[in-house]
Amino acid sequence: MTDENLLEVTDLVKHFPIKQGILIDREVDQVRAVDGISFYVERGSTLGLVGESGSGKSTACRAVMQLTKPTSGSIKFEGREIAGLSRRKMQPLRREMQMIFQDPYASLNPRKRVGQIVADPLKQQGVARGSDLRKRVQELLERVGLSSEHYNRFPHEFSGGQRQRIGIARALALQPKLVIADEPVSALDVSIQAQIINLLDDLQDELGLTYLFVAHDIGVVRHISDRIAVMHNGKIVEEGTADQVCEHPRDDYTKKLLAAVPIPDPRESRARRAA
Amino acid sequence: MAIDPQPEAGLPAGGPVSAFPPAPEGVSAADHGPWYLAYKRFIRNRMAVGFLVLFVLIVLFVLAAPLWADHVAHTGPNQSHTLEKLHVNGEVREVVTPEGRPIGPQWFEAGGKFFLGADSRLGRDEMVRLMYGGRTSLFIGVVSGLITTLVAVILGLLAGYYRGWVDAIIARILDVLWSLPVLLFGIALGVSLAVGGLQLGPIEIEGGSIWIPIFVISVFTVPYVARPIRGEVLALGEKEFVEAAVAQGAGPVRVMFGEILPNLASTIIVFFTLNIANNMLFEAALSFLGAGVQPPNSSWGTMISVGEELLTTEPLLAIIPGVMILLTVLSLNIVGDGLRDALDPRSKVRLEAHAGMVEPEGSSV
DSSP states (O other): OOTTEEEEEEEEEEEEEEEEOSSSOEEEEEEEEEEEEEEEEETTOEEEEEOOTTSSHHHHHHHHTTSSOOSEEEEEETTEEOTTOOHHHHGGGGGTEEEEOSOTTTSSOTTSOHHHHHHHHHHHTTOOOHHHHHHHHHHHHHHTTOOGGGGGOOGGGSOHHHHHHHHHHHHHTTOOSEEEEESSSTTSOHHHHHHHHHHHHHHHHHHTOEEEEEESOHHHHHHHOSEEEEEETTEEEEEEEHHHHHHSOOSHHHHHHHHTSOOSOHHHHHHHHHO | OOSOOOGGGGSOTTOGGGGSOOOOTTOOGGGGSHHHHHHHHHHHOHHHHHHHHHHHHHHHHHHTHHHHIIIIIOSOTTOOOTTOEEEETTEEEESBOTTSOBOOOOTTTTTTTTTTOBOSTTOOBHHHHHHHHHHHHHHHHHHHHHHHHHHHHHHHHHHHHHOHHHHHHHHHHHHHHHHSOHHHHHHHHHHHHHHHOEEETTEEEOTTOTHHHHHHHHHHHHHHHHHHHHHHHHHHHTSHHHHHHHHTTOOHHHIIIIIIHHHHHHHHHHHHHHHHHHHHHHHHHHHHTTSSSOTTSOOHHHHHHHHHTTTTTOTHHHHHHHHHHHHHHHHHHHHHHHHHHHHOTTOOOEEETTTEEEOOTTTTO
16 A cells, blocks of 8 residues: 555456346356456556456456446555446546547547547547647647648548547546556557557656556567566466566466567577577 | 568658548548548439439428418319319310319419319319429428337337346347338328327327328337447447547547447438338328328328229329329439448448338347
8 A cells, every 4th residue: 555556456357248048138148358456556556457358358458447337356546446436427537637549440429530539538538628728639649640731631641550540639638647558569560560659658757657568479568567467267377576477477378478479589499498 | 591571671760640541632531531432432323312312302392382282273272163164265164064073274274273183072272282292201201210210219229238137128128119011000100199199198199190101110110220320339449549539538429429329320311211202102001091181181092092093093192193203202312322332331221111220230239
């Protein structure tokens, strides 16, 4: 319970019921998407959450963001319990934590102009309006490497990497303390991935952001994270500093994840396979 | 080191901004919005544009009804001329013969009077009735289309957004409406309401009012529009941009109307267009069977019904309003199809007149 930790998650559980029935649904079983995980994110640092598809990473993010109601467990943001808060009580906290989404094609409303998309959080929270709003949105667009002239364009006119930049601008609009990035690069080309990761890195240095960074590629996570937590089947199997986890993995699953990272040098790659 | 791969070499200098597709000069950004692209696609569809022009002409035709009635025919739609005689080219013609046979089309021989002849032994001007009847038919089609669409969009949004028991209740109500034999039930409801009128809370409709068929038609066509909209809302609700709005603190109203509704616009426009055509056919059927527009008012359906009595001697009396219905419904259907192709090229939504719905993909979720 130190003040250092911006986010503390304890024994977080999210089960999805499997329902069956003709008229009245009966619960027949549960999917244990997140099955009692605990982690913390220090202020100004990055926690990388890795794991294969279906390991519960995204569900954990959505629970922290209160986009889905956790079955049980505690989520503390700046020492305040937020699990189960009503929408109204959650409202001011939305300014402090924002999310970058996985799919740059589904996360931007195709009927809205880019300026509107980035302005929405500011309007929703009543932070800015009028010409001030427009100015701030244009600054944000420039900050993430787009042009302020893109203000009046529609999302379909942008490439995947550019769309993800719009998503980042939207997440940063409210100047949050915590940014949850749910696989922000897994839908992008490798060359674009590096650009987006570097952008996130720069923004963290500049704005003192705290990241909860989710990915299935431990190589990507290692680059950006201070600490890494490895998730498997809804549980955290290993946690530690990035170097510790990557250099001296203790869990078999972590070793498998590390072995899956491609090595650019074929000779080294062959040597690893032989070992 | 002869081949030193430099992956960065292929990338344009200056980072990601310069990788942006160059905007055509002199074209403002707004010109590339989804609506503009849809307009471009629609304009390229010659058939749809042609039938849109036809539909506009039909609307202008019925809107001109008072002009024609006052300045050309000099009569009203319900005015009887049974005992009158026309003086045409020096000869005298009776509007209705003693045997009860109405006069045939006079074109411009009588100065525009009885342009299409008289309608029955009542001796009313067929042309004037055709124009006023078209007004009624189109009015019923459009207004019930508006009501249906409004109710269907609200029900579809609620059911698709809240899911759970809200969805269950709405879906069951729609299923019940859907399972009724529409025309039969419509006739029963139409006949009983046409006699007694309707009192439903604040809504009070007198018997014989055209709001009776509007009400009946609106009620029965809601499921055909609400179901596909619900399906689309279900699919849209899963999109991350909805979660992004919630993460900003948006409430259900803003998510439904600010985020989801704009994405339904193309579906709504297409369904509205096809729904008007559908409703006009429904109105014609109800009126023909005496359960829709009540005499002496005319609609194209009632005119067919009146003309049917003289089908052997004056077939035009039934054929002309029938052709008007055909042209209007056909043009609306083709315009609707064109709009669908233009607004959402991937969509497979189709509204078939009373044959039932082919559900769009994803609506059965």
